[in-house]
Amino acid sequence: MKLSSSPALAAGLCVLLAMTGWAAETRLSAPVAADGAIVIEIATADDLDPVAAGKAAALALKARMGETELHAVLVSECFEEKELKQAALAGIASVFPKERIFGCATYGSFDRTGCHDLDSVTLLGIGGDGVGVSAALTPNLDSAALTMEDDLELLTERLQKGGRTLAQDIPKSAEDQLLIVLADAHSPKNQFLVEGLQQTLGPDFPITGGSANKNVGQTFVYYAGEMYEDAAMALMLSGAFKVAMAGRQAQSNDAVISSAGEAAAEAKKNLGGEAVAALAFNCAGRKGRLDRLEDELTAIQDVIGAELPLFGCYCAGEVGPADSAEHTTDALSSGVGWHIMFTLLGR
Amino acid sequence: MILVLFSGLVTAPAAFAEAPVALRVQHFTIPPATGPITHVLVANLRDEPYTGTVRLELPDDWAWRPAEQAVSLAAHETKRVPFTIERAINLSANAYPVRATAVGAGQTVVREQTVVCASAPYGRPTIDGILDEWDDSLPVTFEKDGKNTIIRTLWNRRAFYLAVEVEEAAFTEGDAIQFALAPLNTVTGTSPEESAARYEFLITSDAACYMLMAPGMALSTATQARALDALETIDAEVVIIHENGTTYYECALPFSVMQDIRPSEGREFYFSVLVHDPDGTGIRDWGEAAGLSPDQRTPLAWRLWNDVQWGAQPPYDSKIEWGLCSSIH
Numbered sequence: 001m002k003l004s005s006s007p008a009l010a011a012g013l014c015v016l017l018a019m020t021g022w023a024a025e026t027r028l029s030a031p032v033a034a035d036g037a038i039v040i041e042i043a044t045a046d047d048l049d050p051v052a053a054g055k056a057a058a059l060a061l062k063a064r065m066g067e068t069e070l071h072a073v074l075v076s077e078c079f080e081e082k083e084l085k086q087a088a089l090a091g092i093a094s095v096f097p098k099e100r101i102f103g104c105a106t107y108g109s110f111d112r113t114g115c116h117d118l119d120s121v122t123l124l125g126i127g128g129d130g131v132g133v134s135a136a137l138t139p140n141l142d143s144a145a146l147t148m149e150d151d152l153e154l155l156t157e158r159l160q161k162g163g164r165t166l167a168q169d170i171p172k173s174a175e176d177q178l179l180i181v182l183a184d185a186h187s188p189k190n191q192f193l194v195e196g197l198q199q200t201l202g203p204d205f206p207i208t209g210g211s212a213n214k215n216v217g218q219t220f221v222y223y224a225g226e227m228y229e230d231a232a233m234a235l236m237l238s239g240a241f242k243v244a245m246a247g248r249q250a251q252s253n254d255a256v257i258s259s260a261g262e263a264a265a266e267a268k269k270n271l272g273g274e275a276v277a278a279l280a281f282n283c284a285g286r287k288g289r290l291d292r293l294e295d296e297l298t299a300i301q302d303v304i305g306a307e308l309p310l311f312g313c314y315c316a317g318e319v320g321p322a323d324s325a326e327h328t329t330d331a332l333s334s335g336v337g338w339h340i341m342f343t344l345l346g347r
Numbered sequence: 348m349i350l351v352l353f354s355g356l357v358t359a360p361a362a363f364a365e366a367p368v369a370l371r372v373q374h375f376t377i378p379p380a381t382g383p384i385t386h387v388l389v390a391n392l393r394d395e396p397y398t399g400t401v402r403l404e405l406p407d408d409w410a411w412r413p414a415e416q417a418v419s420l421a422a423h424e425t426k427r428v429p430f431t432i433e434r435a436i437n438l439s440a441n442a443y444p445v446r447a448t449a450v451g452a453g454q455t456v457v458r459e460q461t462v463v464c465a466s467a468p469y470g471r472p473t474i475d476g477i478l479d480e481w482d483d484s485l486p487v488t489f490e491k492d493g494k495n496t497i498i499r500t501l502w503n504r505r506a507f508y509l510a511v512e513v514e515e516a517a518f519t520e521g522d523a524i525q526f527a528l529a530p531l532n533t534v535t536g537t538s539p540e541e542s543a544a545r546y547e548f549l550i551t552s553d554a555a556c557y558m559l560m561a562p563g564m565a566l567s568t569a570t571q572a573r574a575l576d577a578l579e580t581i582d583a584e585v586v587i588i589h590e591n592g593t594t595y596y597e598c599a600l601p602f603s604v605m606q607d608i609r610p611s612e613g614r615e616f617y618f619s620v621l622v623h624d625p626d627g628t629g630i631r632d633w634g635e636a637a638g639l640s641p642d643q644r645t646p647l648a649w650r651l652w653n654d655v656q657w658g659a660q661p662p663y664d665s666k667i668e669w670g671l672c673s674s675i676h
Binding site: 080107117118148149186187188213214215216217251252283284285286287288289314316324337338 | 377380381382383384433436437438439469470471483503504611612613614615671672673674676
């Protein structure tokens with residue numbers, strides 16, 4: 001069954017019925033052109049009416065994307081009830097095809113224009129023939145009810161399996177550069193999910209992402225416009241571009257601000273080229289330690305500039321290079337908390 | 348080398364005066380398994396500088412760093428010495444044995460405590476006096492004269508929720524819950540001429556909720572008992588039920604009346620509770636159970652109301668660390 005409404009794109013959706021459940025995998029874009037355009041834009045809307053917020057953000061994103069066809073939209077929304085979240089998705093889907101909508105519930109977002117808290121929607125749009133996007137979902141992690149204290153062994157097994165399955169199922173190519181994973185896996189559980197991903201992708205493959213808002217009644221992952229609980233989804237980005245990642249952890253106002261700038265600076269140095277966009281999966285706990293929310297954003301923009309498209313969201317766990325003595329792994333990415341995971345995409 | 352040992356709630360003013368420093372391990376403001384930074388408060392009790400090291404010991408199977416920290420204090424200075432928890436296990440009992448040791452000035456000072464996770468998880472309980480929706484809270488229990496008090500807190504972006512279970516034979520007119528919240532890094536002034544930095548509330552036996560103090564009010568008002576009927580009640584939901592030897596207070600307090608405290612996951616602030624049980628244990632003070640030192644008693648930290656009197660000693664300071672965190676289940 002083809003997804004695309006455009007004859008220029010070839011996309012396919014496979015729904016697999018596996019022995020232990022089912023998974024969805026989707027290739028959302030055609031094979032990339034080596035010198036094709038990479039268009040990444042971000043738009044945000046704040047509105048007590050979630051439908052209005054979703055629609056306004058989507059219209060703004062569509063305007064910024066211009067003539068570029070959208071491969072995928074990544075959603076970070078912060079509404080307090082399931083019905084309101086559903087409404088926000090409906091608002092987005094009134095502009096973009098549902099099958100292109102992915103993301104999760106978060107604790108708020110930030111972009112180049114500012115920070116956004118309750119009753120907001122931030123969208124990351126990915127398009128252009130220079131970037132490929134595929135997606136996969138593991139809908140049943142069977143781990144949300146398990147605790148580290150009582151179910152460590154089972155939790156480890158299920159989340160590693162979930163990560164492994166997700167990485168196995170996502171359509172891959174020789175030009176894969178970055179995996180973005182969003183999941184119901186509050187830190188420190190997210191480490192097990194990442195280990196599972198790395199059992200398939202290898203320890204050096206760049207993985208970033210965040211854990212969904214874990215507040216009661218608010219934990220949802222979005223895949224093809226639908227809401228899932230106790231799930232994990234991923235987007236694989238491919239193309240002729242570079243990725244540079246850095247992670248920093250902090251728990252006090254001053255350290256949160258300075259570490260955000262440090263992470264941005266390290267990523268910028270490692271990129272060594274012109275950045276196209278920035279991703280920042282940030283800890284909700286760091287947000288709570290800030291006297292002024294915007295101070296951390298200022299520190300980031302002092303490094304990358306105020307015009308670079310920036311998609312940031314506050315999560316219940318972060319994936320990327322760990323800034324922690326407790327994580328002694330050689331793997332590039334870990335699942336941790338209290339971090340800002342900063343990724344620059346560029347050429 | 349002189350060894351000075353303080354354990355739990357045993358506070359001996361003379362002993363405190365002999366030791367060069369006073370130690371207190373601060374309570375966790377988020378569940379320890381999430382890897383918070385915890386702090387040891389080190390107060391130099393002398394008229395001269397202090398130089399030493401501070402070591403923290405946490406429960407078995409936990410990992411933290413560093414093992415010890417160097418500390419230098421000016422005369423009568425207090426510092427928060429940080430230790431990062433890298434691996435921990437949340438306990439359902441919410442009670443964690445810890446030990447802090449300071450070595451310096453020719454003495455070793457040891458403080459053993461039981462700390463708690465003093466935090467309000469995200470939640471949305473219905474205020475009906477029945478605490479069946481409070482399973483997601485992190486109960487803090489303390490005892491006075493054989494009677495238990497349990498403090499529970501929850502929050503969401505619109506309200507702060509407090510439930511207090513008071514073990515008492517009877518619920519009478521003078522029973523009340525007095526509690527205070529203040530932004531982080533504020534202090535209780537030492538002079539009546541200074542201004543308050545706290546929001547202080549009182550829930551009375553008729554389920555009314557009064558605001559006793561707000562930031563900016565003169566601290567002198569704290570020592571001037573005010574009749575409640577001269578105060579305005581605030582728009583808080585309150586239900587009180589007494590049954591089977593326990594009084595259950597349940598309250599939802601809108602954050603709109605506490606503009607200086609911005610609700611967000613990870614937010615730290617100050618909070619404390621006094622339980623008024625005049626026909627039983629008298630005043631039950633979370634500050635005492637939390638491990639504050641005797642010099643932290645102050646009549647400026649809580650407001651007198653009606654005919655309440657503090658007795659021989661005023662209560663402990665109302666500014667004790669507390670936090671807001673994500674739902675724990």
